[in-house]
Amino acid sequence: GAGVSQSPRYKVAKRGQDVALRCDPISGHVSLFWYQQALGQGPEFLTYFQNEAQLDKSGLPSDRFFAERPEGSVSTLKIQRTQQEDSAVYLCASSFGTGVAPSYEQYFGPGTRLTVT
Amino acid sequence: KQEVTQIPAALSVPEGENLVLNCSFTDSAIYNLQWFRQDPGKGLTSLLLIQSSQREQTSGRLNASLDKSSGRSTLYIAASQPGDSATYLCAVTFDDYKLSFGAGTTVTVRA
Numbered sequence: 001g002a003g004v005s006q007s008p009r010y011k012v013a014k015r016g017q018d019v020a021l022r023c024d025p026i027s028g029h030v031s032l033f034w035y036q037q038a039l040g041q042g043p044e045f046l047t048y049f050q051n052e053a054q055l056d057k058s059g060l061p062s063d064r065f066f067a068e069r070p071e072g073s074v075s076t077l078k079i080q081r082t083q084q085e086d087s088a089v090y091l092c093a094s095s096f097g098t099g100v101a102p103s104y105e106q107y108f109g110p111g112t113r114l115t116v117t
Numbered sequence: 118k119q120e121v122t123q124i125p126a127a128l129s130v131p132e133g134e135n136l137v138l139n140c141s142f143t144d145s146a147i148y149n150l151q152w153f154r155q156d157p158g159k160g161l162t163s164l165l166l167i168q169s170s171q172r173e174q175t176s177g178r179l180n181a182s183l184d185k186s187s188g189r190s191t192l193y194i195a196a197s198q199p200g201d202s203a204t205y206l207c208a209v210t211f212d213d214y215k216l217s218f219g220a221g222t223t224v225t226v227r228a
Binding site: 044048111 | 121
């Protein structure tokens with residue numbers, strides 16, 4: 001398919017476990033974003049990559065959250081020592097452009113629903 | 118702080134009625150505004166993107182307007198159908214690349 005894909009779609013983790021969430025962006029898209037969506041809320045920005053460079057990680061809620069995109073395509077969001085408050089849907093989005101432009105549209109994947117018990 | 122607000126949080130209409138969804142934002146200096154649809158347990162589907170220089174965009178039964186000076190956007194869905202039932206999210210690109218989202222309006226179209 002030509003869209004953004006994410007895996008796994010669902011993840012249940014016991015509190016204290018580490019998890020890794022994968023995002024495959026649209027081929028050729030330079031920009032990649034991670035968002036966190038709590039139940040009943042809109043998504044909130046976590047981090048931004050331009051190719052392999054992580055240019056903004058201001059939205060990561062704690063140092064337990066880590067993201068990488070080593071070859072400028074696939075990205076992984078890792079959460080260490082998961083807590084109940086980490087339960088949310090984690091959305092990945094990609095965009096063709098870099099920086100900001102009025103025409104740049106972000107395309108979203110289906111998300112990974114993380115439940116921490 | 119740059120914020121995006123969507124009111125009401127939920128809306129229920131009979132089939133065939135036109136839908137009007139509102140979005141307001143706190144800063145008129147935006148790059149663009151996107152409307153998304155989200156079905157339960159699913160990701161976001163982009164419906165319309167309005168660039169800062171545009172006043173409206175149309176796609177089929179959907180029309181979105183943008184008034185930067187008043188910090189408002191409205192999504193109109195004509196002749197609603199039960200399949201239009203979903204949560205509609207408004208997202209704004211303010212002064213950088215990240216999207217700032219409203220909390221969404223959950224729409225139910227009754228058959």
